[in-house]
Amino acid sequence: MSENLRLLEHLLIALALGALIGAERGIARVRQRVEEKASFAGIRTFMLISLLGALSLHFVSYFGRIFFVASFFGFILLVTTAYIITSKREKDVGTTTEVTAILTFLYGALCITEYRLVAVVLAIFTTVILYTKKPTHSFIRLITEDEFYATLKFAIIAFVILPFLPKNVYFGFFNPYEIWLIVVIVSGVEFVGYIAMKLLAPRKGIAIIGLLGGIVSSTALVLNASRESREEGAITNSLAFSSVLASSMAFLKVVILVYIVNRAIVDRVVLPMSIMFTLGMMSAFFLWRRTKVEKEVEMINLKSPFTLSPALKFGVFFAFIIFLTTLGNKYLGVSGVYATSALGGIASLNAPTVSLAELAHGEITAEVATFGIVIAACINTISKAGIAILLGSKEFSKLVALSSAFPIIGAIAYSIVFMLLATT
Numbered sequence: 001m002s003e004n005l006r007l008l009e010h011l012l013i014a015l016a017l018g019a020l021i022g023a024e025r026g027i028a029r030v031r032q033r034v035e036e037k038a039s040f041a042g043i044r045t046f047m048l049i050s051l052l053g054a055l056s057l058h059f060v061s062y063f064g065r066i067f068f069v070a071s072f073f074g075f076i077l078l079v080t081t082a083y084i085i086t087s088k089r090e091k092d093v094g095t096t097t098e099v100t101a102i103l104t105f106l107y108g109a110l111c112i113t114e115y116r117l118v119a120v121v122l123a124i125f126t127t128v129i130l131y132t133k134k135p136t137h138s139f140i141r142l143i144t145e146d147e148f149y150a151t152l153k154f155a156i157i158a159f160v161i162l163p164f165l166p167k168n169v170y171f172g173f174f175n176p177y178e179i180w181l182i183v184v185i186v187s188g189v190e191f192v193g194y195i196a197m198k199l200l201a202p203r204k205g206i207a208i209i210g211l212l213g214g215i216v217s218s219t220a221l222v223l224n225a226s227r228e229s230r231e232e233g234a235i236t237n238s239l240a241f242s243s244v245l246a247s248s249m250a251f252l253k254v255v256i257l258v259y260i261v262n263r264a265i266v267d268r269v270v271l272p273m274s275i276m277f278t279l280g281m282m283s284a285f286f287l288w289r290r291t292k293v294e295k296e297v298e299m300i301n302l303k304s305p306f307t308l309s310p311a312l313k314f315g316v317f318f319a320f321i322i323f324l325t326t327l328g329n330k331y332l333g334v335s336g337v338y339a340t341s342a343l344g345g346i347a348s349l350n351a352p353t354v355s356l357a358e359l360a361h362g363e364i365t366a367e368v369a370t371f372g373i374v375i376a377a378c379i380n381t382i383s384k385a386g387i388a389i390l391l392g393s394k395e396f397s398k399l400v401a402l403s404s405a406f407p408i409i410g411a412i413a414y415s416i417v418f419m420l421l422a423t424t
Helices: 002-031 043-058 065-090 096-110 116-131 133-142 145-164 176-199 206-231 233-261 263-290 308-331 334-347 350-359 366-391 394-423
Strands: none
Touching: 002 043, 002 096, 002 116, 043 065, 043 096, 065 096, 096 116, 116 133, 145 176, 176 308, 206 233, 206 366, 206 394, 233 263, 233 350, 233 366, 233 394, 263 366, 263 394, 308 334, 308 350, 334 350, 334 366, 350 366, 366 394
């Protein structure tokens, strides 16, 4: 009896997956205002397709593997015939639904095996891919030829060359594989934010621009906003709000990078970064209230982080910071690590963050790594305030500088408590 219940459970999972994918196909048909008969399959058909795949594999134990092979190729023949008929009648050569039907058959078959969780995950991803047709096409139209070519070059170097890089440590600090892996990780995190920004319409709100800009590059956003503040004085508050919001998001990005590189110290890093993030968001909220009378900000252009040149520059800078931190720790002790963190924070918060998290695996203690990251975050925040003062309008620079003071004060308070606890 238990075997029957287990089989029923697996078949119900297959039916549910077919219903999920079929529902998306039905919604797509409604969006395109296509009549039901013009489509190859709807929700009921997809449920039956998934069930057919599950039963075909189940009956292998009775009739042998040839039964599943015959069922699968017979189904492909059915799909091919249906495609030929519908494409001629509807003058549509699209094969999305037909390919999805074949995948649904296989997902149903997987539900009978121990890989049913894989089938569930793949079915969900398939549904997401199908449902995001419009934003995906919008994103493709926004990608320039140069961006795509640069991304292709980087992908080759990242995912083709990376596995062949030596994993040995040279000169006591230089590990080509680990350094380039960090570059890929950082660029990947930033690329997620960049894709989201590309999918936005040209005018989607300063809050979203600030949030996503902080993931892509808060320094680049502050730089562009500073220049724009001199030309667009009527939206000074909006530009300042977007800049402060992006700077605050950079603190959360630090937590994400530390979690990826060294989970053992993420618990220590969360507290100071949360303090800085909270105080930064409070400053941003104050600026938000001042933006209500201003017009909406245009999209601030940021370059794709998934390109070769910035990635190579970051890799060199990251290796240089690791070298300085290792050298400073060896000859100057903890003070050398802190000095290097401050120096690296001037240009980038990513490099000192990942280098300290990486060295915390054994070269330095978790406490030293955490405090070094806090120092880098403070210096980087001061650096962005300096950019606003040098390049921005008088009102913009005043708002950004004052707002930047709050997370720095929070970091100083944390550091004082940190040192007091360390001495007791």
